[in-house]
Amino acid sequence: MKNVKKNNKGFTIIEVVLVLAIAGLIFLIVFLALPRLQRSRRDTQRKNDGGNLVAQLENYGSAHNGSLTGLTAANLNGTVAGQFKFDYMTANGGQFNDPQSGTVYTLALGTTTPAATGTFNISLGTGGTKCDGSTVTTARDIVVRARLESGEYCQSNS
Numbered sequence: 001m002k003n004v005k006k007n008n009k010g011f012t013i014i015e016v017v018l019v020l021a022i023a024g025l026i027f028l029i030v031f032l033a034l035p036r037l038q039r040s041r042r043d044t045q046r047k048n049d050g051g052n053l054v055a056q057l058e059n060y061g062s063a064h065n066g067s068l069t070g071l072t073a074a075n076l077n078g079t080v081a082g083q084f085k086f087d088y089m090t091a092n093g094g095q096f097n098d099p100q101s102g103t104v105y106t107l108a109l110g111t112t113t114p115a116a117t118g119t120f121n122i123s124l125g126t127g128g129t130k131c132d133g134s135t136v137t138t139a140r141d142i143v144v145r146a147r148l149e150s151g152e153y154c155q156s157n158s
Helices: 013-063 084-093
Strands: 106-109 119-124 142-148 151-156
Touching: 013 084, 013 119, 013 142, 013 151
Parallel strands: 106 119
Antiparallel strands: 119 142, 142 151
């Protein structure tokens, strides 16, 4: 009787299925994590924009003898020279757009957190509440609030 040597080259079906299952699991994890990472990136951009907004409001106050009283809702969202958004946000920081919708942020005077992303509520001077819940006490206090995809954001200059 002849010795027959088997020449087994290649993979078994079990090995192929196992590799495909592991690859599928990796793809599933990546696709589940990707939207969360995108939301986090957009929220980080909104927080950075909120910080820039506080800094530009302080610049506005410095340029107007320390007063923020000239800021009205119309002046905040102005798109022509002599108005806050045009002179301070767009001119100094380039685009001022929400990272999800691409639309220009809406700036609103108020003390509550906006109901939708893409809006910053701004409290200026006395009468509002700070991020920690205490009352705003000086005319130079600035509080900026925004709705994030993962919660709320609040930043103040004091």
